[in-house]
């Protein structure tokens with residue numbers, strides 16, 4: 001038993017000693033780059049961002065996207081700011097998400113609580129906290145008028161704002177805008 005421990009200690013000591021020797025001869029110094037093992041990932045042939053690049057006429061590595069390119073998930077809207085344009089959005093834009101998905105409705109509820117309920121109230125009645133502190137009250141989302149607003153027009157209102165309501169296009173993601181509309185529809189249905 002004792003012999004085993006002695007052997008293990010000697011072997012371990014030898015191993016550590018070898019490491020120290022290796023470090024000495026390979027010149028490992030923590031404050032400068034030394035022996036590189038497998039450098040392929042750190043040093044590859046690709047040009048680094050913002051470095052000069054002889055392959056392109058303008059000499060830059062980063063190139064502009066091709067004219068008309070659209071980033072995934074960022075479908076642009078082409079609407080101006082007017083009542084006519086809001087109407088056109090109401091006619092043209094279609095809600096791509098069905099209201100019967102529980103996950104989407106849950107998401108819509110969350111978005112509503114964060115971005116809309118502050119003014120429109122948790123129940124949609126237009127008595128949110130911000131309104132209680134003096135912000136112009138929106139009309140209740142449960143009224144006939146709001147029920148008649150097409151999904152597309154609501155999407156337009158959220159994106160661009162509407163009279164006293166600020167625009168939320170830059171805060172609320174594209175899909176979230178549709179989810180929140182589905183949630184508002186649910187609020188309306190529950191309040192016949």
Ligand code: HEC
Nearest residue numbers: 115116119136137138139145146154158162163164165168
């Ligand atoms: C800062 C307060 C505020 C926030 C936040 C807000 N709204 Fe509004 N909203 C208003 C006001 C005020 C109006 C009424 C605009 C007017 O007629 O001047 C309005 C109007 C609306 C209308 C039209 C209602 C109608 O009957 O004409 C809809 C739909 C609407 N908001 C949806 C939303 C949604 C969805 C959100 C969240 C993404 C949201 N709003 C966030 C203040 C807000």
